[in-house]
Amino acid sequence: GNSVTQMEGPVTLSEEAFLTINCTYTATGYPSLFWYVQYPGEGLQLLLKATKADDKGSNKGFEATYRKETTSFHLEKGSVQVSDSAVYFCALRSGTYKYIFGTGTRLKVLA
Amino acid sequence: NAGVTQTPKFRVLKTGQSMTLLCAQDMNHEYMYWYRQDPGMGLRLIHYSVGEGTTAKGEVPDGYNVSRLKKQNFLLGLESAAPSQTSVYFCASTPGLAISYEQYFGPGTRLTVT
Numbered sequence: 001g002n003s004v005t006q007m008e009g010p011v012t013l014s015e016e017a018f019l020t021i022n023c024t025y026t027a028t029g030y031p032s033l034f035w036y037v038q039y040p041g042e043g044l045q046l047l048l049k050a051t052k053a054d055d056k057g058s059n060k061g062f063e064a065t066y067r068k069e070t071t072s073f074h075l076e077k078g079s080v081q082v083s084d085s086a087v088y089f090c091a092l093r094s095g096t097y098k099y100i101f102g103t104g105t106r107l108k109v110l111a
Numbered sequence: 112n113a114g115v116t117q118t119p120k121f122r123v124l125k126t127g128q129s130m131t132l133l134c135a136q137d138m139n140h141e142y143m144y145w146y147r148q149d150p151g152m153g154l155r156l157i158h159y160s161v162g163e164g165t166t167a168k169g170e171v172p173d174g175y176n177v178s179r180l181k182k183q184n185f186l187l188g189l190e191s192a193a194p195s196q197t198s199v200y201f202c203a204s205t206p207g208l209a210i211s212y213e214q215y216f217g218p219g220t221r222l223t224v225t
Contacts, residue, residue: 032210043115043201043216044154051211089153093210097142097161103153 002027006090006102013080013109021075021105023064023090031094033057033066033073038087038104047075047088080109112137115217117202123223124192132187132220134202141207143185144169144214145177147198154201160185192224 007022025031032051036044048057050066050073057064062077073090090102115136124130134143141162146154156169158177166177174196176188185204189196199221203214 034213036216041219043218044203044214045216046213049211049213093212095210097159097208098156099144099214101154103151 002031002092002094002098002100004090004092004100004102006088006105009087009104009106011105011107013107015082015109015111016079017109019075019077019080019084019107021088021090021107023073023075023102025071025073025090025092025100027071027092027094027100029094030068031092033064034091034093034099035062035064035073035075036089036091036101038089040086044089080107082109082111085109114138115202115204115215117200117217117220119220120218121221123225124189125225126193128192129188129190130192130222131189132200132202132222134185134187134204134217135183136185136202136204136215137183138204138206138215139182140204140215141182142205143179144203144205145175145185145187146201146203147171148201148219149198157187157200189222192222194224196222197224198222 034049035047037047048059050057053068144159145157160179163182202217
């Protein structure tokens with residue numbers, strides 16, 4: 001079946017550090033891939049998405065590239081800020097109603 | 112547009128009590144979902160609906176019922192609350208079947224069952 005695996009947290013970084021959160025997936029067909037962010041006390045909100053192989057999604061300085069050959073969709077940001085502290089979820093959708101979410105990675109950025 | 116709204120935001124129930132969580136969306140979305148979020152377990156799908164008048168079970172449906180009498184509303188009911196149902200509940204919607212569509216989430220309902 002379809003699945004998403006993302007790195008366990010928490011991830012603690014200093015402000016302006018480089019961020020990578022790994023995400024790999026297993027899916028039949030050609031899924032769409034998503035990164036969602038959840039700030040404390042809030043619901044999930046879409047950060048970026050990619051709908052076909054080699055697409056790069058980007059938003060607010062975050063980027064992720066849909067790599068079919070490695071079944072990966074790693075999230076990166078060149079310089080994190082304290083305001084990026086949140087939980088990040090990788091997700092996929094493949095041909096049905098269902099979205100498959102990873103377990104989330106908590107990021108803490110220190111000033 | 113308000114997007115996806117949920118009421119109430121917080122609730123404390125005693126074991127055995129019942130309640131209904133309301134989700135409303137103003138985006139004319141076809142599909143709606145209820146999830147629960149527990150520490151270390153990500154999101155788990157409780158029930159979902161692919162259109163007005165339809166509902167279906169997700170991964171963890173036991174102890175919950177749902178109804179979708181109007182396209183914009185999706186209700187989640189707990190008939191006899193148990194402490195294991197203490198969680199944060201999220202509603203989400205998406206326009207329809209195309210896999211490129213993302214989900215839109217509500218702000219959540221934090222439920223405590225004592």
